[in-house]
Amino acid sequence: MRCLLLAAGFLAAPAYPYDLRELSIGHQGADYRVSLVAELAAPAAAVYARLADFAALSALNPSLQVQALSPPTADGRQHLVSQAEFCVLRLCQVLRHSQQVHSLWSGQGGSIVAVTEPPPASDFQSGESDWTVSAVGEGRSRLRFESRLRPDFWLAPVLGPWMLERRLREETLITVQRLESQAQERVP
Numbered sequence: 001m002r003c004l005l006l007a008a009g010f011l012a013a014p015a016y017p018y019d020l021r022e023l024s025i026g027h028q029g030a031d032y033r034v035s036l037v038a039e040l041a042a043p044a045a046a047v048y049a050r051l052a053d054f055a056a057l058s059a060l061n062p063s064l065q066v067q068a069l070s071p072p073t074a075d076g077r078q079h080l081v082s083q084a085e086f087c088v089l090r091l092c093q094v095l096r097h098s099q100q101v102h103s104l105w106s107g108q109g110g111s112i113v114a115v116t117e118p119p120p121a122s123d124f125q126s127g128e129s130d131w132t133v134s135a136v137g138e139g140r141s142r143l144r145f146e147s148r149l150r151p152d153f154w155l156a157p158v159l160g161p162w163m164l165e166r167r168l169r170e171e172t173l174i175t176v177q178r179l180e181s182q183a184q185e186r187v188p
Contacts (some may be wrong), residue, residue, distance in 0.1 A: 030150050033166055097123065
């Protein structure tokens with residue numbers, strides 16, 4: 001399994017305003033995994049509120065476009081369909097991702113768990129994602145993100161997996177940086 005692990009001290013502070021504790025991206029067989037732990041300079045409630053605003057997902061990550069979003073049920077469940085363009089060299093395709101999402105906030109923290117729906121609803125065979133936000137001090141929060149995706153599309157050997165891992169890394173870092181910035185804007 002190819003894995004990239006970065007410690008917070010290894011990254012230059014100006015490049016990432018948040019404190020990145022761990023980032024691991026790799027694949028084993030057909031499964032691609034992302035694991036992230038970061039401390040954000042924003043309160044947990046604001047981080048969670050911003051993260052759970054699925055209708056504004058593209059503000060967190062411009063490459064994602066929400067196609068459909070059901071109203072939340074009483075227990076915090078929603079159906080979310082998004083799409084993103086993925087390119088390897090000059091070959092691009094739009095990937096559809098349909099998920100059942102469950103959001104739960106409980107005082108000092110919360111979680112968002114998403115389960116991928118298989119084809120034909122998605123371009124992924126399976127997947128799970130878990131975002132956990134917790135308070136770690138006055139005006140600070142810890143974000144944990146664990147994700148596993150199994151694509152249902154062909155990836156060119158060697159170059160395809162490398163490009164997908166690279167894209168996952170870039171998109172994860174963009175999302176966390178924007179999440180912190182937008183959560184700071186929500187603080188009264």
